[in-house]
Structure formats: structure tokens, C-alpha cells
Amino acid sequence: MTFKALLEKRSIEAWEIYLPHLSIDCVVFGFHEGALKVLLLKMKESDSWGLPGGYILKDENLKIAANRILEARTGATNIYLQQFRVFGETHRSEAAFDYLPDDSFFKQRFISIGFYALVDFTEVEPVVDELSTDCGWRDINRLPELMMDHQFIFDKALETLRKQLIHKPIGYNLLPEKFTMPELQRLYEIILDKKLNRGNFYRKILRYDILIKLDETRKGGAHKAPDLYSFDQEKYKAALKNGLNEIW
Amino acid sequence: MTFKALLEKRSIEAWEIYLPHLSIDCVVFGFHEGALKVLLLKMKESDSWGLPGGYILKDENLKIAANRILEARTGATNIYLQQFRVFGETHRSEAAFDYLPDDSFFKQRFISIGFYALVDFTEVEPVVDELSTDCGWRDINRLPELMMDHQFIFDKALETLRKQLIHKPIGYNLLPEKFTMPELQRLYEIILDKKLNRGNFYRKILRYDILIKLDETRKGGAHKAPDLYSFDQEKYKAALKNGLNEIW
Incomplete structure (x- = not known):
């Protein structure tokens, strides 16, 4: 046909x-x-x-x-x-x-x-x-x-x-269950199409209180093994619903 | 019929x-x-x-x-x-x-x-x-x-x-051409359904740099005549398009 x-x-x-x-x-x-x-x-x-x-x-x-x-x-x-x-x-x-x-x-x-x-x-x-x-x-x-x-x-x-x-978190659904902070920062940088300052990024994302620092590190790289994180699903869902940044 | x-x-x-x-x-x-x-x-x-x-x-x-x-x-x-x-x-x-x-x-x-x-x-x-x-x-x-x-x-x-x-300004289309700061604050309070601190509101809204302070005051009230403002249309339009609060 x-x-x-x-x-x-x-x-x-x-x-x-x-x-x-x-x-x-x-x-x-x-x-x-x-x-x-x-x-x-x-x-x-x-x-x-x-x-x-x-x-x-x-x-x-x-x-x-x-x-x-x-x-x-x-x-x-x-x-x-x-x-x-x-x-x-x-x-x-x-x-x-x-x-x-x-x-x-x-x-x-x-x-x-x-x-x-x-x-x-x-x-x-x-x-x-x-x-x-x-x-x-x-x-x-x-x-x-x-x-x-x-x-x-x-x-x-x-x-x-x-x-x-x-005003919303991002990453869940896009990143694997366990990820490093540089991987999360990279995701933000790619969506925003600009480089972010590492220190500022860490401070802001931690203030959102949606991450759980795991008791594991990513093994196998040449450098010091980076810490692994995952999303706190309850807090992540609440932030999706209520917004992260109530500036007023 | x-x-x-x-x-x-x-x-x-x-x-x-x-x-x-x-x-x-x-x-x-x-x-x-x-x-x-x-x-x-x-x-x-x-x-x-x-x-x-x-x-x-x-x-x-x-x-x-x-x-x-x-x-x-x-x-x-x-x-x-x-x-x-x-x-x-x-x-x-x-x-x-x-x-x-x-x-x-x-x-x-x-x-x-x-x-x-x-x-x-x-x-x-x-x-x-x-x-x-x-x-x-x-x-x-x-x-x-x-x-x-x-x-x-x-x-x-x-x-x-x-x-x-x-992330967007509001007020143009809703307020008359000339308005006082308390009137603008009231609009925000009503939309957000909560009281805002006067000092914080002034500081934030002025930082947005979308207002023009006019050389006039609102006459006729019992109190000191409040200053009148209007929106800077160019800056307001740019803020509508680009967003106000690029927190990242």
C-alpha cells in the first residue's frame, strides 16, 4: 500500500x-x-x-x-x-x-x-x-x-x-535515581543555556531542601569520588505543587 | 421565541x-x-x-x-x-x-x-x-x-x-495610569491573598525598576498627600517579556 x-x-x-x-x-x-x-x-x-x-x-x-x-x-x-x-x-x-x-x-x-x-x-x-x-x-x-x-x-x-x-524543582524523571551535584548543575546549565557559579548553585539548591545526600560516592573516576544524591520524593512533590521560590 | x-x-x-x-x-x-x-x-x-x-x-x-x-x-x-x-x-x-x-x-x-x-x-x-x-x-x-x-x-x-x-510585573491594565504605592501593594495583597510588609514591598518593587515617580501627589486625603507613580512602559514591557526575577 x-x-x-x-x-x-x-x-x-x-x-x-x-x-x-x-x-x-x-x-x-x-x-x-x-x-x-x-x-x-x-x-x-x-x-x-x-x-x-x-x-x-x-x-x-x-x-x-x-x-x-x-x-x-x-x-x-x-x-x-x-x-x-x-x-x-x-x-x-x-x-x-x-x-x-x-x-x-x-x-x-x-x-x-x-x-x-x-x-x-x-x-x-x-x-x-x-x-x-x-x-x-x-x-x-x-x-x-x-x-x-x-x-x-x-x-x-x-x-x-x-x-x-x-519556581519548580527539576531533575526527577530526567536524572537517574542517584546523581552527583555536578550532574544536577549540568542539567540546569543546559536548560538555561548558561554557565552557573558552582558555589552559588550548591547553596541555592541545598536551600530548596529537596535533596538527600547518600552514604555513597561515585567510584571509578580519576579524581576524588564525588558524593551521590537523590531527590527526597515527598519534598520534591510538595515543591512541585507549592513552588520553590515564594519571593513575595 | x-x-x-x-x-x-x-x-x-x-x-x-x-x-x-x-x-x-x-x-x-x-x-x-x-x-x-x-x-x-x-x-x-x-x-x-x-x-x-x-x-x-x-x-x-x-x-x-x-x-x-x-x-x-x-x-x-x-x-x-x-x-x-x-x-x-x-x-x-x-x-x-x-x-x-x-x-x-x-x-x-x-x-x-x-x-x-x-x-x-x-x-x-x-x-x-x-x-x-x-x-x-x-x-x-x-x-x-x-x-x-x-x-x-x-x-x-x-x-x-x-x-x-x-517573574512578571503586574498592575498595568489593572490600575489607573497614576497610582500610589499603597494602591499597588493592595493589588499584590489581593492577588496573593496575604498581607505584605510595607518596607519589603517598597524595596522589592523599586528594585524591579519599572516605576516612574511622578512630580505629583494624590490630593484630598486627611493625611500627608501620597506620591503618585506610573509604570515605565518600556521597562514594564521588557520585564513582561524577559521576566523579573532571574534567580539562577
């Missing part, structure tokens, strides 16, 4: 089961070997990459839809997922499907709800489905050309993540 | 011109006489109040739709308007229209995009349209019972406003 024939077949089913005109796009962040990465996929018969996405079943809660879409794409459950913005410009997606008939589900106008996800890199098995030829991680500093307005959606997700560092 | 007959007539038109299943709900904040207020309306043949809202034309940008809806309801142009969350639970709105036929536009499932607006109280003329019997301001601390999930939508808007105080 050609890709076009496949889409026409899927269109009939889509009209039956999904809400029309509404899509979900997911910006999935993972952290690996000191780099922040994003999950991208390549559609069949297209030269450019895109964010994983999907549609909302007619009788499905929005958040459950986003979870379902991501689980199918990553194999990971228990993903930290947050809606961050709606993309509602006219003509943002139709052109990508201009070879389809006008009544195709996919060629309609779509208003897309953006979710960002923070996942444990090691738990994700990117899935190539019947509509894509590739699915994998890309360093956020070396993104390929993205389809439609997906670069804009990605930029807004990263901007949201940056702003949230002011 | 009965209300039901009116809605059935409007339904036919709505299917033609609007995107189905998608609505906009607006939480419009105004500040007046030391109180934060929200604009509510009362639907015909309903005992409860609701947020002003509407639908998106098939070929209309999302933000333009929100502006159009608010302009029709308030008469105000140049409103500060911001999307803040999508409300996508199933069965959140259908029951309010259970007396309509199943094919009514209004009785479908709606995913609603929440916008909050900050408006100059004195510039708004609440409009009672053909579907409502009342439209006016209510003190946020004395809200009537709200329809559907509108209390939840309101709560989320207020929560967003509170969080944004950490």
Missing part, C-alpha cells in the same frame, strides 16, 4: 473515533551523557522531522490522550507530562498534507495542544510506527529542520521549562 | 461558522476600589452564573477569536489577554444543555481553552447579549455558584496570576 493510500484508509477511521480539528504535539525531553535531547520522528515520504503527536478519542480525557500517545511512542509509563500552550494559528498544518483529498481528516485545520514531557532516557524505547521511518533522540542544540510550526512549538516548550526553573 | 428555539436556530449557524468541540472561556479580572473583580454573566433560564466565552471561527486565529469574544462582551479594545490552560475532561459541559436535541452544536463535547484578561475596570461596559440576562463584576471573594467547571477554570486562572507575580 502506498503511503497516500494508507493515510486515506486511516482518515476514514480517524473521522469515526477522534475529535476533528484537535491534535496533541509532544515535546519529550530526555537527559543523557550531559546533553538535553528531544524525541523526534520522521514521517514517511517527508524530508523533515516532527514532534510525536496524535489525536483525542471522542470520549477520552485530554490528559489521558496525551499519555496514550506518548506511551505508544516511547514504551514508557509514568511519564511527567504537562500541557504548556495551545497553537491555534490558521493554516499551521494543512500544507503538509496538500497531496491528500480535501475531505481527509489529516488535511483539516488543526488546533494543537502542546505537552512537554520529562522522561528517564534509559526507560524509553522509541517506536517507529506505520506512518514513520525513524524515531529517535536529537541534541536540542543540533536539531534538524522541523515540519510545520514544530520548531516554534519546541521553542515554546523550552521557554516554559526555563521559566519553571524559577 | 423561547430560549430553546433561539438556541436551536443559533445551533444551525454555529455548525456552519465555528470549529466544533472547541470553546474559549475568559476569566476577566478588573481592580476597583481596592477589590479584585471578575466579569460574570447569567445565562437565560439558568440559576447559575458563568464565565464569558465563545467559539472559534473556522478560519480565525485562536488569539483573534479570544479578543473578538471579549471585545463583544466588554466593549474594551487593547485588552491584556493570555491563554493559561486547556480544560479537556469528558462530560464537562454537556449536561448544561441536556434539554437540547443531541445534534445541537452546543450539546456536543467541548474542550475549552482558558484565557485570562486584565482590564481597566473603568473602560469596560459589560454587555448583556441575547443569550444572557445579566453581565457584571463580582468580587473574587464573594463569587456566586458557577455553572459547569467554571469555578475550577476561575481557580486555575487565579493560580496562574499568583505564580506569574514571581
Whole structure:
């Protein structure tokens, strides 16, 4: 079956089961070997990459839809997922499907709800489905050309993540269970795209009182073995909910 | 014409011109006489109040739709308007229209995009349209019972406003052009729902460097005439864009 024939077949089913005109796009962040990465996929018969996405079943809660879409794409459950913005410009997606008939589900106008996800890199098995030829991680500093307005959606997700560092903790879901202080600092530096002073970083992050210093060190390096930390899950959750920095 | 007959007539038109299943709900904040207020309306043949809202034309940008809806309801142009969350639970709105036929536009499932607006109280003329019997301001601390999930939508808007105080300035659009420091402090206190220390507030707000101290005082009170301030629009806009409190 050609890709076009496949889409026409899927269109009939889509009209039956999904809400029309509404899509979900997911910006999935993972952290690996000191780099922040994003999950991208390549559609069949297209030269450019895109964010994983999907549609909302007619009788499905929005958040459950986003979870379902991501689980199918990553194999990971228990993903930290947050809606961050709606993309509602006219003509943002139709052109990508201009070879389809006008009544195709996919060629309609779509208003897309953006979710960002923070996942444990090691738990994700990117899935190539019947509509894509590739699915994998890309360093956020070396993104390929993205389809439609997906670069804009990605930029807004990263901007949201940056702003949230002011009043929410980050790291759980992105770092392994045990990590060193330099690894946590590196994560902040990469999201903020700037170097941080080591002493200031330590002082601020310890003041947040969300870390547990473990009775272990990271062995094997050339230098003095660095201390290992993990997040205090109760305090971390409370800080996510109530905010870290009540400056007023 | 009965209300039901009116809605059935409007339904036919709505299917033609609007995107189905998608609505906009607006939480419009105004500040007046030391109180934060929200604009509510009362639907015909309903005992409860609701947020002003509407639908998106098939070929209309999302933000333009929100502006159009608010302009029709308030008469105000140049409103500060911001999307803040999508409300996508199933069965959140259908029951309010259970007396309509199943094919009514209004009785479908709606995913609603929440916008909050900050408006100059004195510039708004609440409009009672053909579907409502009342439209006016209510003190946020004395809200009537709200329809559907509108209390939840309101709560989320207020929560967003509170969080944004950490990294965005507020006051422009809500205060008159010239205001006193106690008036600005009162606005912060009402949004945060707590008393602030006067000295701390002055020091923090002045450090933001967004105010211009005018060469005038507020005359007429019993006490020493307080100094008047206005916002430095350039600096205020820059702070809105870049954030106030880059703690990292």
C-alpha cells in the first residue's frame, strides 16, 4: 500500500473515533551523557522531522490522550507530562498534507495542544510506527529542520521549562535515581543555556531542601569520588505543587 | 421565541461558522476600589452564573477569536489577554444543555481553552447579549455558584496570576495610569491573598525598576498627600517579556 493510500484508509477511521480539528504535539525531553535531547520522528515520504503527536478519542480525557500517545511512542509509563500552550494559528498544518483529498481528516485545520514531557532516557524505547521511518533522540542544540510550526512549538516548550526553573524543582524523571551535584548543575546549565557559579548553585539548591545526600560516592573516576544524591520524593512533590521560590 | 428555539436556530449557524468541540472561556479580572473583580454573566433560564466565552471561527486565529469574544462582551479594545490552560475532561459541559436535541452544536463535547484578561475596570461596559440576562463584576471573594467547571477554570486562572507575580510585573491594565504605592501593594495583597510588609514591598518593587515617580501627589486625603507613580512602559514591557526575577 502506498503511503497516500494508507493515510486515506486511516482518515476514514480517524473521522469515526477522534475529535476533528484537535491534535496533541509532544515535546519529550530526555537527559543523557550531559546533553538535553528531544524525541523526534520522521514521517514517511517527508524530508523533515516532527514532534510525536496524535489525536483525542471522542470520549477520552485530554490528559489521558496525551499519555496514550506518548506511551505508544516511547514504551514508557509514568511519564511527567504537562500541557504548556495551545497553537491555534490558521493554516499551521494543512500544507503538509496538500497531496491528500480535501475531505481527509489529516488535511483539516488543526488546533494543537502542546505537552512537554520529562522522561528517564534509559526507560524509553522509541517506536517507529506505520506512518514513520525513524524515531529517535536529537541534541536540542543540533536539531534538524522541523515540519510545520514544530520548531516554534519546541521553542515554546523550552521557554516554559526555563521559566519553571524559577519556581519548580527539576531533575526527577530526567536524572537517574542517584546523581552527583555536578550532574544536577549540568542539567540546569543546559536548560538555561548558561554557565552557573558552582558555589552559588550548591547553596541555592541545598536551600530548596529537596535533596538527600547518600552514604555513597561515585567510584571509578580519576579524581576524588564525588558524593551521590537523590531527590527526597515527598519534598520534591510538595515543591512541585507549592513552588520553590515564594519571593513575595 | 423561547430560549430553546433561539438556541436551536443559533445551533444551525454555529455548525456552519465555528470549529466544533472547541470553546474559549475568559476569566476577566478588573481592580476597583481596592477589590479584585471578575466579569460574570447569567445565562437565560439558568440559576447559575458563568464565565464569558465563545467559539472559534473556522478560519480565525485562536488569539483573534479570544479578543473578538471579549471585545463583544466588554466593549474594551487593547485588552491584556493570555491563554493559561486547556480544560479537556469528558462530560464537562454537556449536561448544561441536556434539554437540547443531541445534534445541537452546543450539546456536543467541548474542550475549552482558558484565557485570562486584565482590564481597566473603568473602560469596560459589560454587555448583556441575547443569550444572557445579566453581565457584571463580582468580587473574587464573594463569587456566586458557577455553572459547569467554571469555578475550577476561575481557580486555575487565579493560580496562574499568583505564580506569574514571581517573574512578571503586574498592575498595568489593572490600575489607573497614576497610582500610589499603597494602591499597588493592595493589588499584590489581593492577588496573593496575604498581607505584605510595607518596607519589603517598597524595596522589592523599586528594585524591579519599572516605576516612574511622578512630580505629583494624590490630593484630598486627611493625611500627608501620597506620591503618585506610573509604570515605565518600556521597562514594564521588557520585564513582561524577559521576566523579573532571574534567580539562577
